Amino acid sequence: MSFQKLDDLGHKLEALEHALAILGADEATHMAVGGGQKRAEAMSSLAGMLHIRATAPEIADWLAAAEQEVLNEEQQAAVRELRRQYTNLTCLPVEFVERQTVARMRSEQLWRDLRAKNDWAGFLPALEGVIALVREEAALRADALGLDPYDALMEQYDPGNRAADITPVFTELKAFLKGFVPEALAVQEAPLASHPLKPLSGSYAIDRQRELGLAMMAAVGFDLTHGSLSVSHHPFCGGVPSDVRITTRYKTSDFLSALMGVLHETGHALYEQNLPKAWAHWPLGKARGMAVHESQSLFVEKQIGRNPEFWRWALPVVEKHLGEAWSLDDILPHVHRVERGLIRVDADEVTYPLHVILRYELEQELVSGRLQAADLPEAWDAKMREYLGLSTIDNPADGPMQDVHWPGAAFGYFPSYTLGAMMAAQQWAALTRDHPEADSDLAKGNFAAINDWRRDKIWSQGSRWSTPELLERATGEKLNAAHFTRHLQQRYGA
Numbered sequence: 001m002s003f004q005k006l007d008d009l010g011h012k013l014e015a016l017e018h019a020l021a022i023l024g025a026d027e028a029t030h031m032a033v034g035g036g037q038k039r040a041e042a043m044s045s046l047a048g049m050l051h052i053r054a055t056a057p058e059i060a061d062w063l064a065a066a067e068q069e070v071l072n073e074e075q076q077a078a079v080r081e082l083r084r085q086y087t088n089l090t091c092l093p094v095e096f097v098e099r100q101t102v103a104r105m106r107s108e109q110l111w112r113d114l115r116a117k118n119d120w121a122g123f124l125p126a127l128e129g130v131i132a133l134v135r136e137e138a139a140l141r142a143d144a145l146g147l148d149p150y151d152a153l154m155e156q157y158d159p160g161n162r163a164a165d166i167t168p169v170f171t172e173l174k175a176f177l178k179g180f181v182p183e184a185l186a187v188q189e190a191p192l193a194s195h196p197l198k199p200l201s202g203s204y205a206i207d208r209q210r211e212l213g214l215a216m217m218a219a220v221g222f223d224l225t226h227g228s229l230s231v232s233h234h235p236f237c238g239g240v241p242s243d244v245r246i247t248t249r250y251k252t253s254d255f256l257s258a259l260m261g262v263l264h265e266t267g268h269a270l271y272e273q274n275l276p277k278a279w280a281h282w283p284l285g286k287a288r289g290m291a292v293h294e295s296q297s298l299f300v301e302k303q304i305g306r307n308p309e310f311w312r313w314a315l316p317v318v319e320k321h322l323g324e325a326w327s328l329d330d331i332l333p334h335v336h337r338v339e340r341g342l343i344r345v346d347a348d349e350v351t352y353p354l355h356v357i358l359r360y361e362l363e364q365e366l367v368s369g370r371l372q373a374a375d376l377p378e379a380w381d382a383k384m385r386e387y388l389g390l391s392t393i394d395n396p397a398d399g400p401m402q403d404v405h406w407p408g409a410a411f412g413y414f415p416s417y418t419l420g421a422m423m424a425a426q427q428w429a430a431l432t433r434d435h436p437e438a439d440s441d442l443a444k445g446n447f448a449a450i451n452d453w454r455r456d457k458i459w460s461q462g463s464r465w466s467t468p469e470l471l472e473r474a475t476g477e478k479l480n481a482a483h484f485t486r487h488l489q490q491r492y493g494a
Contacts, residue, residue, distance in 0.1 A: 336492065
C-alpha cells in the first residue's frame with residue numbers, strides 16, 4: 001500500500017530532522033568556537049541526506065497512488081501536506097541545498113563574532129554570498145511554484161502568503177502607527193509628571209533571572225521534562241517537540257528584557273509541545289507556518305505577559321526570585337513603556353511592527369536585486385529615520401546586523417511577526433468572548449482554561465488547515481487587523 005510506504009518514510013525523515021534540529025540548537029548555544037567548521041560540514045551532510053530521502057523520485061509515484069486509495073480524513077490530510085512539501089523540496093537540487101547550508105552556517109558563525117565587533121566590512125562578503133544563494137533559491141522556487149520570487153520564499157514560511165495581499169495591510173498599519181506612536185508617547189508621559197517612573201535597581205544576577213524565567217515558563221504551561229532554557233546571542237526556540245530548546249539573553253541592568261524574551265519563546269514552545277503527537281512524523285503534525293507560530297509567541301508575550309492582570313499574579317513571583325518588591329502602579333509603566341528604539345527584539349508592541357515593515361520592504365528589494373547588500377546600511381538608516389526618527393548609519397550592529405535571519409538565509413520570514421501580532425490580538429478577542437473569566441484567571445496565575453482554548457483551537461490542529469482557515473475556525477472570522485489596532489488603542493492610547 002502506497003500510503004504505508006509514505007508513512008514509513010515519514011518516520012525516517014523525522015529522525016533526520018530531529019538530528020539536525022538538536023545539532024543546530026547546540027551549535028547556537030553550547031558548541032565550542034573551534035567546532036564550527038566540522039559542525040557545518042556535519043549538518044551539511046545530514047541536510048543533503050534528508051533532502052535526498054525527501055525528494056526521491058519514487059515518492060511521486062507513492063503520492064499519486066495514495067491519492068487514489070481509500071483513506072480516512074486524517075490520512076487524506078497527511079497526503080495533501082506531503083504533496084505540498086514534496087513539490088517545494090523537489091525544486092531544489094541536492095547540490096544547491098548542501099552549498100547553501102555551508103554558506104548559511106559559516107555566515108551565522110561569522111555574524112556572532114563580527115556583530116559584537118560592529119564589523120560590517122568584515123561581515124559583508126559572507127552576507128553577499130548568502131543573498132546570492134537566496135536569489136538563486138527564489139528563482140528555482142518561483143519557477144516550480146508559478147509564483148513571484150519573493151512570494152515563493154514566503155511560501156516556505158507561511159503557505160498562502162502573498163506580497164500583493166500583505167503590502168496594502170502593512171501600508172495601512174504603517175500609516176496608523178506613524179501617527180499613533182507620538183500619541184502613545186504623549187499618553188505615557190502625562191501620569192509620569194505626578195508619579196515619576198520608579199527606576200529598576202540595575203542589579204539582577206543572571207542566575208536569579210534564570211530561575212525567575214524557569215518559574216514563569218512552568219507556570220504558563222511549559223513542560224520542563226520536554227524542554228530547556230539556555231543562553232544565545234539571539235533568543236530563539238529550536239529543537240523538536242519532545243525536546244524543545246529555548247534561549248534568551250540577559251542584561252544585569254534590566255530583568256524585564258530577558259523575562260519578556262523567555263515569555264515570547266515559551267509561546268513558541270507551548271505550540272511545539274502541544275502539537276498532535278500521533279502526526280509527529282508527518283508534515284501534517286508540524287506547526288502551520290510562521291505567522292501562526294508568531295501568533296502563539298506574541299499571545300504569551302503581549303496578550304498575557306503585558307496584561308495588567310497577569311502582573312497582579314507575577315509581582316510576588318518576581319519578588320521571590322529577585323528580592324525586589326514592586327507595586328502594580330510602579331511596574332506597569334515599565335511593562336507598557338513605549339519608546340523609539342533600535343533593537344527589534346526589545347521593541348514594545350506599538351513600535352515593533354515598524355521594525356518588521358522596515359525589514360519586509362528591504363528584503364523584497366534585496367531578493368529582487370533592486371538593492372545590493374553593500375548599500376544596506378544607508379537604506380536601513382533612511383527607513384529607520386523615517387519610521388522611528390532614529391539613525392543607525394554608524395552602528396551596523398544595531399542596524400542590518402542585528403538579526404540572525406538574513407545571515408541564516410531566512411528571507412520571507414519577517415512578515416510573519418506582524419501578521420502574528422494581528423492574529424494574537426484576534427485570538428485573545430475570541431478567547432475572552434468564549435471565556436470571559438480570562439482576565440481574572442490571569443490575576444490568579446491560572447492558565448489552564450486559556451491553554452485549553454488554544455490547545456483545542458490552534459495547537460491540536462497541526463497543519464490540517466491553511467492559515468486563513470485555521471484562524472477563521474478558531475475565531476469565527478477572517479484576519480481582521482482592527483482587533484490589533486483596537487488592542488493598541490485600548491492599552492496605549494488616550
